[in-house]
Amino acid sequence: MPKKEMSKNNNKTNIPKEEADHKPRRDNKHARLKGMKDILFDEYRYYNLLINKANDLAGSYGFNRIETPVLERFKLYERSTGKDTDIVLKEMYDFIDKSGDKIALRPEATPSLVRAYIEHGMFNMPQPVKMYWLGPLFRHEKPQSGRYRQHTQFDLEIFGDPSPVADTQLILIAYNFFSELQINVQVQINSLGDPEDREEYIARLMEFYKERGKRSKLCNDCKRRFSKNPLRLLDCKEPDCIAIREDAPQIVDFLADNARDHFIKVLEYLDDLEVPYNLNPFLVRGLDYYNRTVFEITPAIDDLENNENGPAVQKRQISLGGGGRYDGLVEKMGGRPTPACGFGLGLERVVQKIKEKNIPLHKDKEPIIFLAQLGDQARRKIMVMFEEMRRGGYKVRQAFTKDSLKAQLEEANRIGAKYSLILGQKELLDGTIIIRDMESGTQEVIDMKKINPELARRLGEKEEIIINNKQ
């Protein structure tokens, strides 16, 4: 902006309103989009915790990380997720790009991973191929608690392994993920059988609901479900519908031998591994491609009772993650027949849970050494020192842009420094430096050359090692 304008009228008259006052935040035309969120510094610490845990666990079980583009062809989801699913029907961020192609922001991870498996000829790799994935997904839904239009998932997939061990390991990893974060969860598990089993079951289920006018007693949603997606009749929450459901046939009774054996094996393995699960005959999942094992991770019931004042408000039990087997999908998408299974869990919901339960983030144990300076000469010297110490493995911090010692120590205090090293003109001339214990407030002047041994003495054994590394 030209200088003269600035000085003539310092605001409001000439300057466009938007720039002049810094107030509009609520009605900001540039505000972030609905259902999207910024993850600020403190909150990101939770994400880091989860990301580390995910990397750690996936690595332990032999999964390799993969990343795929945020954008995919719309058709990918139409074919895999399912034409008639809500995700594809009404929740996709899809658009025509500049070359006229129909594009979508990925609403889930599995289709991309199936695509990648086929496209890169991964059937030529040693099977099974075990991959994990961490990234944002997009669904144009109405936001509410634990639901965003952009959310982050941790996904694991196993390709080329028909064994029930594969299903079990996924569930085990999911279970470990939560319990190692001190979140109590329940594993809901069911088997949808193979496609033929499911077909037969659905037919039988519809017959059941047609009997003796049960249909007319259903809630409106369920009436709609009856024709659209009968399996969904099973997990309605309306008391009346639940009552009717009591006597409904269960899909487990319709499993052919292969599918039944597979399911039983999974359950036996889970027993061996002491993973608590809840056999839930009413669990069905919303995606088209599942067969056999399906599971969902929900918060444990005892989780509800931490409400101190007043009646415990029953919070909606949103699922934290889910997955299952999808043996037919790879072939359907144009690959070789390849059994596969996978699961995903939503980081936002896990973060929410961790906050709800006040699970503390472990603090970094390594002590912070703060370097403070007074005067330009001292600053030049200590900026160099900072580099040396940082390379030497110390956790050093600074606020060299600040001139006053007061401001610097304030910063040291804010970040929880254990010691501050203070270098002023006087010390610079003497070849000394002040070491200040930030907890006790005591300080002493030491010879500049003795910094390392002095710090080693004060920080104890663990830090000896760091000093050694330095050499």
Added chain:
RNA sequence: GUGGCUAUAGUUCAAUGGUAGAACACUGGAUUGUGGUUCCAGACACGAGGGUUCAAUUCCCUCUAGCCACCCCA
């Protein structure tokens, strides 16, 4: 897509038909070489539009946004 609740400072919340206040956070100061406790000072807010009224942040309507629930999902 349907329904309920809410909208005041950076945050969490007050009050009020007539000059909007606190706490925390922020900036500066209390011997210009010393943080955390204390004291002082300062900056920062009534989501937008319309209506009723002499007068609206307050009452009414609309919009927008947020939260929550249903649907569905992580």
